[in-house]
Amino acid sequence: MPVISASHEFDVSDLFVNLQPFFGRRLFLKVEGFNFAGSIKLKAAREMVAQAEAAGALGPGSTLVESSSGNMGVALSVLAASRGFKFLCVTDSRCNAVTRRTMESFGAEVHVITEPHETEGFLGARIRHVKALLAADEKKVWLNQYLSAGNWMAHYRTTAPAIARQFPDLNVLIVGAGTTGTLMGCARYFRERRPGVRIVAVDSVGSVTFGEPPATRHIPGLGTSVRPPLLDESLVDAVVHVPEADTVRTCRELVRHGFLFGGSTGTVVTGALGWLSEQYGDGVGGVSDQVTAVTISPDLGERYMETVYHDEWVRNSVGSEGLAQGVGSVRAGAEFAAGLEAVSG
Known part of the structure; x- marks a missing residue:
């Protein structure tokens, strides 16, 4: 156990949750909420x-x-x-x-x-x-987190190497896009060291980051109303846009398994499961079981008690469909494909 003298010195960097028992997919979630700031x-x-x-x-x-x-x-x-x-x-x-x-x-x-x-x-x-x-x-x-190289460099130096050490067989890295600091830092690291790893970005419906039309968003974290200057789309292989109702449903599915995560985690897990299903199918014992995918949980769920985990807020903000049980990405293939945009990389 480390002994620290300053709160910012402590950060858990090697904790991953295996989501396969819950969602039937070889998907691992890197948990970043265990520090004194509560987030990545x-x-x-x-x-x-x-x-x-x-x-x-x-x-x-x-x-x-x-x-x-x-x-x-x-x-x-x-x-x-x-x-x-x-x-x-x-x-x-x-x-x-x-x-x-x-x-x-x-x-x-x-x-x-x-x-x-x-x-x-x-x-x-x-x-x-x-x-x-x-x-x-x-x-x-x-500091200007939207432009500072320190934003992506932190993840180039810490987050990406931790994933690479834990998963030498990594095939796909799926990262949420806000300022795109985490996305760009991880993408640069793997492009340089393991160019065969596919990089998938997950964004919220209503975000303009990847050129989609703006719309009202209620859950803070992922998505922007101004294109992030840090973003280099050439480092991204595909983009998934997730509706906020699906974000809420996935968060609530995770908490039913004992994992209380924040809104951005619901978004990235939804996007990851949907993209993997679109690319590799749902069959157990097939090619999907040979694919190793990792996504990143930016924070835990305590700060979302009055939003994502509050029924009245969900009804008023994202609609009653957010209260339906089940993972947000378990939708008809055609419906999911409508929210999937491939970009060159």
Whole structure:
């Protein structure tokens, strides 16, 4: 057992859940929620803060500012408390109350944007607010997770190598797309070292990341209303878009097996199961049993008690179909194919 003196030093990096007993598919889930920030975002936060400190941009008297739908804000709140600098998070009304209170408990100041930008949604409105804060105070420093190389580099250095060590026979890596830091870091690593591994991105319906039309989204984490500057589509072999009702159904199926995960996990597991079924079929004992696939769970489910796991919220936000039992991706093949977009890579 490690002995630490700073909260950001602890992170469980080698925990995987075998989903085959539940879903009949050789799919493994890398669990990233066991650290003091509660999510995979702690890795990128550490890397970006270290780069800013090394460059002299972040120092005594600085106030760190970042736009976040939740998890990056919590991760930077943890780092700020540990390292002794101030932090201001710009989030929006989709960020749940538990996450906001968590950031404030660590001493962060939280600004909540309540009106989306007319063409760039809540993310566009948040970024404009950040830029206004920077213009008004030269001591405020923006890491800019949407553009910082530290965002993808953290996963190139940590997440991808951990997967490679555990699964020397890996065939497919399936990664959720938000800022695309995790996706790009893992994709670059495997393109360089194991180019035969297929990289599949999972996005939410309504996200513009891969050129789809914008639509209202209720679950924070994956998806964007502004195309991420970090994204390089040449590193991605296929893209799956998942409706939020399916996300909820898969989260609730997982919790029936004793695993309480966050909304992004429901999305990536849904997308992974659907894509694998589309590519390799459902037959037991066939080629599908020879394919090793890994996907990544960004966080656990405690912060989603009033959303994904709250029946009234689900009915009002994503519809009553989100309450139906069963995995979200178990749909007719033609229906699933309509949400599947292949891209070159």
